Amino acid sequence: MSRLVTTDGREVRARHSIETDVVIVGSGPAGATVARSLSLAGARVIVLEEGNEARPEDFAASGVRAMASLYRDMGTSIAFGNVSMPYLQGRVVGGTSVVNGAISWQLPKAILDDWAAADPALADALPYDTVAAAEARIEERLHVHATKERIAGPKNLLLARGAEALGVAHRPIRRNVRGCIGEGRCLQGCPHGNKLSMDLTFLPDAVAHGARIFGGMRVDRVMTEKDRAVGVSGITAGGAPFEVRARRAVVLAASAIQTPCILRRSGLTHGPVGDGLSAHPGVSITGRFDESVKSWRGATQGHEVTGYRGEGLKLEALGFDVSILASRVPGVGRDFARRLAELDHYAVWGAALRAEGRGRVRPGPSRPIVSYSLTKQDVLKARRAVRVLGDVMLAAGATEVYPGVPGFDPVVTTRARMAAFEESGSLAASDYAMSMTHMFGTAKMGSDRGTSVVRPDFRHHVVDRLYVADSSVFPGNLGVNPQIAIMALADVCAARITRVD
Ligand SMILES: Cc1cc2nc3c(=O)[nH]c(=O)nc-3n(C[C@H](O)[C@H](O)[C@H](O)COP(=O)(O)OP(=O)(O)OC[C@H]3O[C@@H](n4cnc5c(N)ncnc54)[C@H](O)[C@@H]3O)c2cc1C
Numbered sequence: 001m002s003r004l005v006t007t008d009g010r011e012v013r014a015r016h017s018i019e020t021d022v023v024i025v026g027s028g029p030a031g032a033t034v035a036r037s038l039s040l041a042g043a044r045v046i047v048l049e050e051g052n053e054a055r056p057e058d059f060a061a062s063g064v065r066a067m068a069s070l071y072r073d074m075g076t077s078i079a080f081g082n083v084s085m086p087y088l089q090g091r092v093v094g095g096t097s098v099v100n101g102a103i104s105w106q107l108p109k110a111i112l113d114d115w116a117a118a119d120p121a122l123a124d125a126l127p128y129d130t131v132a133a134a135e136a137r138i139e140e141r142l143h144v145h146a147t148k149e150r151i152a153g154p155k156n157l158l159l160a161r162g163a164e165a166l167g168v169a170h171r172p173i174r175r176n177v178r179g180c181i182g183e184g185r186c187l188q189g190c191p192h193g194n195k196l197s198m199d200l201t202f203l204p205d206a207v208a209h210g211a212r213i214f215g216g217m218r219v220d221r222v223m224t225e226k227d228r229a230v231g232v233s234g235i236t237a238g239g240a241p242f243e244v245r246a247r248r249a250v251v252l253a254a255s256a257i258q259t260p261c262i263l264r265r266s267g268l269t270h271g272p273v274g275d276g277l278s279a280h281p282g283v284s285i286t287g288r289f290d291e292s293v294k295s296w297r298g299a300t301q302g303h304e305v306t307g308y309r310g311e312g313l314k315l316e317a318l319g320f321d322v323s324i325l326a327s328r329v330p331g332v333g334r335d336f337a338r339r340l341a342e343l344d345h346y347a348v349w350g351a352a353l354r355a356e357g358r359g360r361v362r363p364g365p366s367r368p369i370v371s372y373s374l375t376k377q378d379v380l381k382a383r384r385a386v387r388v389l390g391d392v393m394l395a396a397g398a399t400e401v402y403p404g405v406p407g408f409d410p411v412v413t414t415r416a417r418m419a420a421f422e423e424s425g426s427l428a429a430s431d432y433a434m435s436m437t438h439m440f441g442t443a444k445m446g447s448d449r450g451t452s453v454v455r456p457d458f459r460h461h462v463v464d465r466l467y468v469a470d471s472s473v474f475p476g477n478l479g480v481n482p483q484i485a486i487m488a489l490a491d492v493c494a495a496r497i498t499r500v501d
Protein backbone atom coordinates (compact mmCIF):
# COMPACT_ATOMS: atom_id res chain seq x y z
CA MET A 1 0.00 0.00 0.00
CA SER A 2 1.40 3.33 -1.03
CA ARG A 3 1.76 6.00 1.64
CA LEU A 4 2.68 9.01 -0.41
CA VAL A 5 2.50 8.48 -4.11
CA THR A 6 -0.84 9.21 -5.76
CA THR A 7 0.36 8.21 -9.22
CA ASP A 8 2.93 5.49 -9.83
CA GLY A 9 4.54 6.07 -13.22
CA ARG A 10 5.24 2.34 -13.58
CA GLU A 11 1.52 1.86 -14.04
CA VAL A 12 1.03 4.75 -16.47
CA ARG A 13 1.30 3.30 -19.97
CA ALA A 14 -0.80 5.78 -21.94
CA ARG A 15 -0.19 9.48 -22.61
CA HIS A 16 -0.86 11.47 -19.42
CA SER A 17 -1.62 15.16 -19.15
CA ILE A 18 -2.49 17.15 -16.06
CA GLU A 19 -2.64 20.74 -14.73
CA THR A 20 -1.68 22.34 -11.45
CA ASP A 21 -0.47 25.62 -9.91
CA VAL A 22 3.13 24.61 -9.24
CA VAL A 23 5.06 21.62 -10.52
CA ILE A 24 8.23 20.61 -8.69
CA VAL A 25 10.82 18.29 -10.23
CA GLY A 26 12.56 16.18 -7.57
CA SER A 27 11.46 15.09 -4.08
CA GLY A 28 14.74 15.39 -2.14
CA PRO A 29 15.48 18.02 0.51
CA ALA A 30 15.08 20.89 -1.99
CA GLY A 31 11.89 19.72 -3.72
CA ALA A 32 10.21 18.43 -0.56
CA THR A 33 10.85 21.73 1.23
CA VAL A 34 9.33 23.79 -1.58
CA ALA A 35 6.38 21.36 -1.80
CA ARG A 36 5.73 21.63 1.91
CA SER A 37 6.03 25.42 2.10
CA LEU A 38 3.88 26.10 -0.96
CA SER A 39 1.15 23.62 -0.08
CA LEU A 40 0.98 25.08 3.44
CA ALA A 41 0.54 28.46 1.73
CA GLY A 42 -2.45 27.05 -0.18
CA ALA A 43 -0.96 26.33 -3.63
CA ARG A 44 -1.93 23.26 -5.67
CA VAL A 45 1.35 21.37 -5.94
CA ILE A 46 2.52 18.33 -7.90
CA VAL A 47 5.93 16.78 -7.19
CA LEU A 48 7.40 14.66 -9.98
CA GLU A 49 10.03 12.13 -8.91
CA GLU A 50 11.93 9.78 -11.20
CA GLY A 51 12.47 7.21 -8.45
CA ASN A 52 9.82 5.06 -6.81
CA GLU A 53 8.40 5.10 -3.32
CA ALA A 54 10.30 2.85 -0.90
CA ARG A 55 9.17 1.82 2.57
CA PRO A 56 11.44 1.29 5.59
CA GLU A 57 10.43 -2.37 5.83
CA ASP A 58 11.72 -2.95 2.29
CA PHE A 59 15.20 -1.52 2.87
CA ALA A 60 17.97 -4.09 2.40
CA ALA A 61 20.70 -4.47 5.03
CA SER A 62 23.31 -5.08 2.33
CA GLY A 63 24.99 -1.91 1.09
CA VAL A 64 25.42 -3.43 -2.35
CA ARG A 65 21.70 -4.27 -2.63
CA ALA A 66 20.72 -0.84 -1.34
CA MET A 67 22.88 0.76 -4.02
CA ALA A 68 21.07 -1.29 -6.64
CA SER A 69 17.59 -0.25 -5.54
CA LEU A 70 17.84 3.24 -4.03
CA TYR A 71 20.83 4.94 -5.70
CA ARG A 72 21.03 6.51 -9.16
CA ASP A 73 22.89 4.34 -11.69
CA MET A 74 23.05 1.65 -8.96
CA GLY A 75 25.76 3.79 -7.30
CA THR A 76 28.03 3.70 -10.36
CA SER A 77 27.87 7.38 -11.38
CA ILE A 78 31.38 8.66 -12.08
CA ALA A 79 32.93 12.08 -12.69
CA PHE A 80 36.00 12.02 -14.92
CA GLY A 81 38.99 14.34 -14.62
CA ASN A 82 42.49 14.10 -13.17
CA VAL A 83 40.96 11.45 -10.92
CA SER A 84 37.93 9.26 -11.71
CA MET A 85 35.59 10.00 -8.86
CA PRO A 86 32.33 8.20 -8.11
CA TYR A 87 29.53 10.54 -7.10
CA LEU A 88 26.54 9.19 -5.22
CA GLN A 89 22.90 10.27 -5.39
CA GLY A 90 19.61 8.75 -4.32
CA ARG A 91 16.86 8.07 -6.84
CA VAL A 92 13.79 7.42 -4.77
CA VAL A 93 10.82 9.34 -3.34
CA GLY A 94 12.55 11.51 -0.71
CA GLY A 95 15.69 11.83 -2.83
CA THR A 96 19.14 11.42 -1.33
CA SER A 97 17.77 12.14 2.17
CA VAL A 98 16.58 8.51 2.22
CA VAL A 99 20.15 7.20 1.96
CA ASN A 100 22.17 9.95 3.57
CA GLY A 101 24.01 9.96 6.90
CA ALA A 102 21.52 12.31 8.64
CA ILE A 103 24.34 14.75 9.51
CA SER A 104 22.84 18.18 10.06
CA TRP A 105 24.83 21.40 9.85
CA GLN A 106 23.61 24.95 9.49
CA LEU A 107 24.97 27.13 6.72
CA PRO A 108 27.98 28.92 8.24
CA LYS A 109 27.52 32.71 8.36
CA ALA A 110 31.05 33.14 6.96
CA ILE A 111 29.95 31.37 3.75
CA LEU A 112 26.93 33.66 3.30
CA ASP A 113 29.22 36.64 3.95
CA ASP A 114 31.64 35.42 1.26
CA TRP A 115 28.78 35.06 -1.23
CA ALA A 116 27.52 38.54 -0.40
CA ALA A 117 31.02 40.01 -0.71
CA ALA A 118 31.32 38.55 -4.22
CA ASP A 119 27.82 39.70 -5.23
CA PRO A 120 26.20 42.26 -2.88
CA ALA A 121 22.73 41.45 -4.28
CA LEU A 122 22.94 38.15 -2.42
CA ALA A 123 23.14 39.98 0.91
CA ASP A 124 19.55 41.22 0.33
CA ALA A 125 18.39 37.96 -1.26
CA LEU A 126 19.68 35.69 1.49
CA PRO A 127 19.77 37.64 4.76
CA TYR A 128 21.51 35.60 7.44
CA ASP A 129 18.62 36.05 9.91
CA THR A 130 16.09 34.72 7.39
CA VAL A 131 18.23 31.69 6.56
CA ALA A 132 18.95 31.02 10.25
CA ALA A 133 15.23 31.28 11.13
CA ALA A 134 14.36 28.79 8.37
CA GLU A 135 17.06 26.42 9.63
CA ALA A 136 15.72 26.62 13.17
CA ARG A 137 12.21 25.68 11.98
CA ILE A 138 13.55 22.89 9.80
CA GLU A 139 15.71 21.47 12.59
CA GLU A 140 12.80 21.45 14.98
CA ARG A 141 10.58 19.55 12.52
CA LEU A 142 13.39 17.10 11.75
CA HIS A 143 14.26 16.59 15.40
CA VAL A 144 17.93 17.46 14.90
CA HIS A 145 20.02 16.72 17.99
CA ALA A 146 23.47 15.53 19.03
CA THR A 147 24.11 11.78 18.86
CA LYS A 148 23.73 10.18 22.27
CA GLU A 149 26.67 8.19 23.60
CA ARG A 150 24.54 5.12 24.30
CA ILE A 151 23.80 4.57 20.60
CA ALA A 152 27.14 5.82 19.20
CA GLY A 153 28.96 2.47 19.15
CA PRO A 154 32.75 1.93 19.19
CA LYS A 155 33.54 3.41 15.74
CA ASN A 156 32.23 6.81 16.88
CA LEU A 157 33.59 6.64 20.43
CA LEU A 158 37.05 5.65 19.15
CA LEU A 159 37.09 8.72 16.90
CA ALA A 160 36.30 10.83 19.98
CA ARG A 161 39.07 9.07 21.88
CA GLY A 162 41.66 9.71 19.15
CA ALA A 163 40.77 13.39 18.74
CA GLU A 164 40.78 13.86 22.51
CA ALA A 165 44.25 12.29 22.77
CA LEU A 166 45.54 14.72 20.14
CA GLY A 167 43.75 17.72 21.66
CA VAL A 168 41.77 18.38 18.44
CA ALA A 169 38.20 19.74 18.61
CA HIS A 170 35.53 17.07 18.09
CA ARG A 171 31.87 16.49 18.94
CA PRO A 172 28.96 14.11 18.58
CA ILE A 173 27.28 14.70 15.22
CA ARG A 174 23.89 16.46 15.19
CA ARG A 175 21.49 14.27 13.19
CA ASN A 176 17.86 14.33 12.04
CA VAL A 177 16.70 11.16 13.75
CA ARG A 178 14.05 10.19 16.32
CA GLY A 179 14.27 7.04 18.40
CA CYS A 180 17.54 6.00 16.70
CA ILE A 181 18.78 2.72 18.11
CA GLY A 182 22.16 2.88 16.39
CA GLU A 183 21.49 0.18 13.85
CA GLY A 184 24.05 1.73 11.49
CA ARG A 185 22.02 1.42 8.29
CA CYS A 186 21.36 5.05 7.40
CA LEU A 187 23.15 4.73 4.02
CA GLN A 188 20.90 1.80 3.07
CA GLY A 189 17.74 3.56 4.34
CA CYS A 190 16.70 3.29 7.99
CA PRO A 191 14.68 0.06 8.34
CA HIS A 192 12.85 1.44 11.39
CA GLY A 193 11.87 4.81 9.97
CA ASN A 194 13.98 6.49 12.66
CA LYS A 195 15.86 8.74 10.28
CA LEU A 196 13.60 11.69 9.55
CA SER A 197 14.17 11.80 5.81
CA MET A 198 11.89 13.72 3.44
CA ASP A 199 9.61 10.73 2.73
CA LEU A 200 8.73 10.63 6.44
CA THR A 201 8.49 14.37 7.14
CA PHE A 202 8.19 17.17 4.59
CA LEU A 203 6.52 15.08 1.87
CA PRO A 204 3.75 13.75 4.19
CA ASP A 205 3.33 17.34 5.49
CA ALA A 206 2.87 18.52 1.90
CA VAL A 207 0.46 15.70 1.09
CA ALA A 208 -1.57 16.55 4.21
CA HIS A 209 -2.01 20.00 2.69
CA GLY A 210 -3.11 18.73 -0.70
CA ALA A 211 0.15 18.17 -2.58
CA ARG A 212 0.30 15.19 -4.91
CA ILE A 213 3.47 13.13 -5.35
CA PHE A 214 4.03 11.22 -8.58
CA GLY A 215 6.76 8.55 -8.51
CA GLY A 216 8.37 6.91 -11.54
CA MET A 217 8.07 10.09 -13.64
CA ARG A 218 11.26 11.26 -15.38
CA VAL A 219 11.14 14.86 -16.50
CA ASP A 220 13.03 15.54 -19.71
CA ARG A 221 12.18 19.15 -20.50
CA VAL A 222 10.74 22.41 -19.27
CA MET A 223 7.99 23.60 -21.63
CA THR A 224 8.10 27.32 -22.43
CA GLU A 225 5.87 29.76 -24.29
CA LYS A 226 7.12 33.28 -25.01
CA ASP A 227 9.97 33.13 -22.47
CA ARG A 228 7.64 31.86 -19.78
CA ALA A 229 7.69 28.36 -18.24
CA VAL A 230 4.33 26.66 -18.62
CA GLY A 231 5.09 23.12 -17.44
CA VAL A 232 7.31 20.11 -17.91
CA SER A 233 7.26 17.00 -20.07
CA GLY A 234 8.86 13.59 -19.76
CA ILE A 235 8.33 9.88 -19.75
CA THR A 236 6.74 7.60 -17.18
CA ALA A 237 8.47 4.45 -15.91
CA GLY A 238 5.71 2.61 -17.81
CA GLY A 239 7.01 4.16 -21.06
CA ALA A 240 4.27 6.74 -21.71
CA PRO A 241 4.89 10.42 -22.49
CA PHE A 242 3.44 12.89 -19.98
CA GLU A 243 2.97 16.63 -19.59
CA VAL A 244 2.25 18.58 -16.43
CA ARG A 245 1.18 22.17 -17.09
CA ALA A 246 1.70 24.66 -14.27
CA ARG A 247 -0.19 27.92 -13.98
CA ARG A 248 2.10 29.65 -11.48
CA ALA A 249 5.59 28.14 -11.45
CA VAL A 250 7.91 25.36 -12.54
CA VAL A 251 10.49 24.54 -9.86
CA LEU A 252 13.59 22.46 -10.64
CA ALA A 253 14.90 20.60 -7.58
CA ALA A 254 16.47 17.58 -9.24
CA SER A 255 19.97 18.11 -7.71
CA ALA A 256 23.10 19.92 -8.83
CA ILE A 257 23.81 17.16 -11.34
CA GLN A 258 20.36 16.59 -12.87
CA THR A 259 18.93 20.14 -12.83
CA PRO A 260 21.46 21.60 -15.31
CA CYS A 261 20.80 18.61 -17.60
CA ILE A 262 17.07 19.37 -17.63
CA LEU A 263 17.81 23.03 -18.41
CA ARG A 264 20.18 22.14 -21.24
CA ARG A 265 17.84 19.48 -22.68
CA SER A 266 15.17 22.20 -22.74
CA GLY A 267 17.42 24.45 -24.83
CA LEU A 268 17.87 26.80 -21.85
CA THR A 269 21.60 27.25 -22.24
CA HIS A 270 21.76 30.83 -21.06
CA GLY A 271 24.63 31.60 -18.67
CA PRO A 272 27.12 29.09 -17.22
CA VAL A 273 24.51 26.33 -16.92
CA GLY A 274 26.24 23.06 -16.06
CA ASP A 275 29.58 24.79 -15.44
CA GLY A 276 31.24 25.56 -12.10
CA LEU A 277 30.43 22.25 -10.39
CA SER A 278 31.97 22.35 -6.91
CA ALA A 279 31.99 19.63 -4.28
CA HIS A 280 33.35 18.15 -1.08
CA PRO A 281 35.37 15.16 -2.32
CA GLY A 282 35.96 12.64 0.43
CA VAL A 283 38.92 10.39 1.24
CA SER A 284 38.71 7.58 3.77
CA ILE A 285 41.11 5.17 5.44
CA THR A 286 40.69 1.92 7.28
CA GLY A 287 42.32 0.92 10.55
CA ARG A 288 42.52 -2.19 12.70
CA PHE A 289 41.87 -2.20 16.43
CA ASP A 290 42.55 -5.00 18.91
CA GLU A 291 39.15 -4.40 20.45
CA SER A 292 35.93 -5.29 18.66
CA VAL A 293 34.58 -2.33 16.66
CA LYS A 294 31.67 -3.89 14.73
CA SER A 295 31.78 -0.94 12.36
CA TRP A 296 28.32 -1.78 10.98
CA ARG A 297 26.74 -1.10 14.39
CA GLY A 298 26.18 2.21 16.22
CA ALA A 299 24.93 5.47 14.74
CA THR A 300 26.03 5.35 11.09
CA GLN A 301 27.86 8.67 11.33
CA GLY A 302 27.79 9.76 14.97
CA HIS A 303 31.01 11.64 15.64
CA GLU A 304 33.06 14.29 13.83
CA VAL A 305 36.37 16.08 14.24
CA THR A 306 35.90 19.79 13.65
CA GLY A 307 39.40 20.93 14.63
CA TYR A 308 40.73 20.87 11.05
CA ARG A 309 37.86 22.84 9.53
CA GLY A 310 40.10 25.91 9.24
CA GLU A 311 42.15 23.87 6.76
CA GLY A 312 39.03 22.82 4.83
CA LEU A 313 38.90 19.30 6.30
CA LYS A 314 36.10 17.72 8.31
CA LEU A 315 36.62 14.20 9.68
CA GLU A 316 33.70 11.83 10.25
CA ALA A 317 33.24 8.24 11.35
CA LEU A 318 31.72 6.15 8.56
CA GLY A 319 29.44 3.16 8.96
CA PHE A 320 29.30 0.50 6.26
CA ASP A 321 27.70 -2.91 6.29
CA VAL A 322 29.97 -5.93 5.89
CA SER A 323 29.51 -6.11 2.10
CA ILE A 324 31.16 -2.69 1.69
CA LEU A 325 33.52 -2.97 4.68
CA ALA A 326 35.07 -6.13 3.25
CA SER A 327 36.18 -4.12 0.20
CA ARG A 328 38.07 -1.72 2.50
CA VAL A 329 40.48 -4.16 4.12
CA PRO A 330 43.81 -4.81 2.38
CA GLY A 331 45.51 -8.05 1.43
CA VAL A 332 45.12 -11.00 -0.94
CA GLY A 333 44.83 -14.75 -0.51
CA ARG A 334 45.34 -16.08 3.02
CA ASP A 335 46.17 -12.64 4.40
CA PHE A 336 42.85 -11.30 3.11
CA ALA A 337 40.98 -14.36 4.43
CA ARG A 338 42.56 -13.81 7.87
CA ARG A 339 41.44 -10.19 7.86
CA LEU A 340 37.92 -11.10 6.73
CA ALA A 341 37.68 -13.48 9.68
CA GLU A 342 38.22 -10.54 12.04
CA LEU A 343 36.14 -7.97 10.13
CA ASP A 344 34.62 -6.75 13.38
CA HIS A 345 38.01 -5.19 14.29
CA TYR A 346 38.10 -2.64 11.47
CA ALA A 347 36.93 0.98 11.37
CA VAL A 348 36.66 3.34 8.39
CA TRP A 349 36.83 7.09 8.90
CA GLY A 350 36.60 9.73 6.22
CA ALA A 351 37.47 13.37 5.60
CA ALA A 352 35.41 15.72 3.46
CA LEU A 353 37.52 18.31 1.64
CA ARG A 354 36.38 21.84 0.93
CA ALA A 355 38.01 21.62 -2.49
CA GLU A 356 38.86 24.36 -4.98
CA GLY A 357 38.37 21.96 -7.92
CA ARG A 358 35.65 22.71 -10.44
CA GLY A 359 33.78 20.58 -12.93
CA ARG A 360 31.13 20.53 -15.63
CA VAL A 361 27.86 18.69 -16.21
CA ARG A 362 26.29 18.04 -19.60
CA PRO A 363 23.37 15.79 -20.53
CA GLY A 364 24.54 12.52 -22.11
CA PRO A 365 22.67 9.86 -24.08
CA SER A 366 21.82 7.76 -21.01
CA ARG A 367 23.32 9.59 -18.01
CA PRO A 368 24.94 12.99 -17.40
CA ILE A 369 28.52 13.48 -18.56
CA VAL A 370 30.31 14.87 -15.52
CA SER A 371 33.89 16.11 -15.40
CA TYR A 372 35.67 17.26 -12.26
CA SER A 373 39.34 17.81 -11.45
CA LEU A 374 41.21 18.54 -8.26
CA THR A 375 43.69 21.41 -8.10
CA LYS A 376 47.25 20.93 -6.81
CA GLN A 377 46.11 22.53 -3.57
CA ASP A 378 43.29 19.97 -3.31
CA VAL A 379 45.72 17.08 -3.72
CA LEU A 380 47.88 18.51 -0.93
CA LYS A 381 44.71 18.70 1.15
CA ALA A 382 43.87 15.07 0.34
CA ARG A 383 47.35 14.02 1.40
CA ARG A 384 47.02 16.00 4.62
CA ALA A 385 43.61 14.39 5.20
CA VAL A 386 45.04 10.86 4.93
CA ARG A 387 47.81 11.81 7.35
CA VAL A 388 45.48 13.29 10.00
CA LEU A 389 42.98 10.43 9.65
CA GLY A 390 45.82 7.96 10.26
CA ASP A 391 47.13 10.05 13.12
CA VAL A 392 43.77 10.16 14.88
CA MET A 393 43.29 6.42 14.33
CA LEU A 394 46.67 5.56 15.83
CA ALA A 395 46.06 7.96 18.72
CA ALA A 396 42.76 6.15 19.30
CA GLY A 397 44.63 2.86 19.67
CA ALA A 398 44.63 1.38 16.15
CA THR A 399 47.33 -1.27 15.77
CA GLU A 400 47.50 -0.76 11.99
CA VAL A 401 46.17 1.78 9.52
CA TYR A 402 45.99 1.40 5.74
CA PRO A 403 46.50 4.68 3.85
CA GLY A 404 45.63 2.97 0.57
CA VAL A 405 47.84 5.32 -1.48
CA PRO A 406 50.19 3.69 -4.04
CA GLY A 407 53.91 4.25 -3.42
CA PHE A 408 53.62 4.38 0.36
CA ASP A 409 53.57 1.70 3.06
CA PRO A 410 50.34 -0.31 2.74
CA VAL A 411 50.36 -0.78 6.53
CA VAL A 412 51.38 1.98 8.97
CA THR A 413 51.78 1.35 12.69
CA THR A 414 53.36 4.55 14.06
CA ARG A 415 52.47 8.22 14.08
CA ALA A 416 56.03 9.05 12.95
CA ARG A 417 55.46 7.04 9.77
CA MET A 418 52.08 8.73 9.28
CA ALA A 419 53.86 12.11 9.54
CA ALA A 420 56.30 10.91 6.86
CA PHE A 421 53.32 10.36 4.57
CA GLU A 422 52.65 14.07 4.58
CA GLU A 423 56.22 14.66 3.37
CA SER A 424 56.54 11.89 0.81
CA GLY A 425 53.02 10.67 0.03
CA SER A 426 51.97 10.84 -3.63
CA LEU A 427 50.95 14.14 -5.20
CA ALA A 428 49.19 12.48 -8.12
CA ALA A 429 45.46 13.12 -7.86
CA SER A 430 44.69 9.72 -9.35
CA ASP A 431 46.47 7.97 -6.44
CA TYR A 432 43.70 9.04 -4.03
CA ALA A 433 40.51 6.98 -4.01
CA MET A 434 37.85 9.62 -3.50
CA SER A 435 34.11 10.01 -3.91
CA MET A 436 31.63 12.89 -3.89
CA THR A 437 28.30 13.11 -2.12
CA HIS A 438 27.83 16.91 -1.89
CA MET A 439 27.57 18.84 -5.18
CA PHE A 440 26.89 22.53 -5.88
CA GLY A 441 27.01 25.44 -8.28
CA THR A 442 25.84 24.27 -11.72
CA ALA A 443 23.08 26.88 -12.12
CA LYS A 444 24.50 29.65 -10.00
CA MET A 445 22.50 32.43 -8.43
CA GLY A 446 23.67 35.99 -9.13
CA SER A 447 22.79 39.47 -10.27
CA ASP A 448 24.97 39.33 -13.42
CA ARG A 449 23.18 37.57 -16.30
CA GLY A 450 26.52 36.74 -17.91
CA THR A 451 27.97 34.84 -14.96
CA SER A 452 24.89 33.31 -13.35
CA VAL A 453 21.86 31.27 -14.37
CA VAL A 454 19.20 32.34 -11.88
CA ARG A 455 18.50 35.71 -10.29
CA PRO A 456 18.93 36.37 -6.60
CA ASP A 457 15.22 35.50 -6.19
CA PHE A 458 15.85 31.96 -7.65
CA ARG A 459 14.09 32.87 -10.95
CA HIS A 460 15.77 31.96 -14.21
CA HIS A 461 17.39 35.02 -15.80
CA VAL A 462 15.62 34.55 -19.13
CA VAL A 463 12.55 32.38 -18.56
CA ASP A 464 9.87 33.74 -16.27
CA ARG A 465 8.04 31.48 -13.78
CA LEU A 466 10.98 29.05 -13.84
CA TYR A 467 12.79 28.59 -10.52
CA VAL A 468 15.78 26.51 -9.41
CA ALA A 469 15.59 25.51 -5.75
CA ASP A 470 18.45 23.04 -5.20
CA SER A 471 22.18 23.41 -4.53
CA SER A 472 22.77 24.13 -8.22
CA VAL A 473 22.17 27.76 -7.24
CA PHE A 474 24.84 27.81 -4.51
CA PRO A 475 27.75 30.01 -5.64
CA GLY A 476 30.23 27.54 -4.14
CA ASN A 477 30.77 24.76 -1.64
CA LEU A 478 30.24 25.06 2.12
CA GLY A 479 32.79 22.96 4.00
CA VAL A 480 29.92 21.37 5.94
CA ASN A 481 27.23 18.78 5.17
CA PRO A 482 24.64 20.57 3.06
CA GLN A 483 21.17 19.10 3.56
CA ILE A 484 19.91 21.66 6.10
CA ALA A 485 21.36 24.57 4.10
CA ILE A 486 19.68 23.19 0.96
CA MET A 487 16.34 23.01 2.77
CA ALA A 488 16.75 26.52 4.19
CA LEU A 489 17.47 28.07 0.80
CA ALA A 490 14.63 26.07 -0.77
CA ASP A 491 12.37 27.54 1.92
CA VAL A 492 13.51 31.04 0.94
CA CYS A 493 12.84 30.10 -2.72
CA ALA A 494 9.28 29.03 -1.81
CA ALA A 495 8.73 32.36 -0.05
CA ARG A 496 9.84 34.20 -3.20
CA ILE A 497 7.41 32.16 -5.33
CA THR A 498 4.58 32.96 -2.91
CA ARG A 499 5.47 36.65 -2.98
CA VAL A 500 5.23 36.84 -6.79
CA ASP A 501 1.50 36.04 -6.70
C1 LIG B 1 25.56 8.48 0.70
C2 LIG B 1 25.28 9.94 0.99
C3 LIG B 1 25.33 10.40 2.30
C4 LIG B 1 25.08 11.74 2.56
N1 LIG B 1 25.06 12.16 3.85
C5 LIG B 1 24.71 13.43 4.13
C6 LIG B 1 24.57 13.85 5.47
O1 LIG B 1 24.74 13.05 6.40
N2 LIG B 1 24.24 15.14 5.71
C7 LIG B 1 24.06 16.04 4.68
O2 LIG B 1 23.82 17.21 4.97
N3 LIG B 1 24.14 15.65 3.40
C8 LIG B 1 24.44 14.37 3.10
N4 LIG B 1 24.48 13.96 1.80
C9 LIG B 1 24.14 14.93 0.75
C10 LIG B 1 22.65 15.29 0.75
O3 LIG B 1 21.86 14.16 0.94
C11 LIG B 1 22.34 15.97 -0.58
O4 LIG B 1 23.16 17.12 -0.69
C12 LIG B 1 20.88 16.40 -0.67
O5 LIG B 1 20.03 15.30 -0.56
C13 LIG B 1 20.63 17.10 -1.99
O6 LIG B 1 19.29 17.50 -2.02
P1 LIG B 1 18.54 17.78 -3.41
O7 LIG B 1 17.11 17.94 -3.10
O8 LIG B 1 19.24 18.90 -4.12
O9 LIG B 1 18.82 16.50 -4.32
P2 LIG B 1 18.46 14.97 -4.08
O10 LIG B 1 18.30 14.71 -2.65
O11 LIG B 1 19.46 14.20 -4.84
O12 LIG B 1 17.02 14.82 -4.74
C14 LIG B 1 16.81 15.02 -6.11
C15 LIG B 1 15.70 14.10 -6.56
O13 LIG B 1 15.34 14.47 -7.89
C16 LIG B 1 15.07 13.32 -8.63
N5 LIG B 1 15.30 13.61 -10.05
C17 LIG B 1 16.48 13.85 -10.66
N6 LIG B 1 16.29 14.06 -11.98
C18 LIG B 1 14.96 13.94 -12.20
C19 LIG B 1 14.17 14.04 -13.36
N7 LIG B 1 14.70 14.32 -14.57
N8 LIG B 1 12.83 13.86 -13.25
C20 LIG B 1 12.27 13.59 -12.02
N9 LIG B 1 13.00 13.47 -10.89
C21 LIG B 1 14.32 13.65 -10.97
C22 LIG B 1 16.09 12.32 -8.11
O14 LIG B 1 15.69 10.99 -8.41
C23 LIG B 1 16.12 12.63 -6.63
O15 LIG B 1 15.23 11.83 -5.91
C24 LIG B 1 24.76 12.63 1.49
C25 LIG B 1 24.71 12.17 0.19
C26 LIG B 1 24.97 10.82 -0.07
C27 LIG B 1 24.90 10.34 -1.48
Ligand code: SF4
Nearest residue numbers: 180183184185186190
Ligand atom coordinates in the same frame (compact mmCIF):
# COMPACT_ATOMS: atom_id res chain seq x y z
S1 SF4 C 1 21.63 4.62 12.86
FE1 SF4 C 1 20.22 2.92 12.42
S2 SF4 C 1 18.41 3.23 13.71
FE2 SF4 C 1 19.59 5.12 13.64
S3 SF4 C 1 18.65 6.28 11.99
FE3 SF4 C 1 20.42 5.23 11.10
S4 SF4 C 1 19.60 3.30 10.33
FE4 SF4 C 1 18.06 4.16 11.72
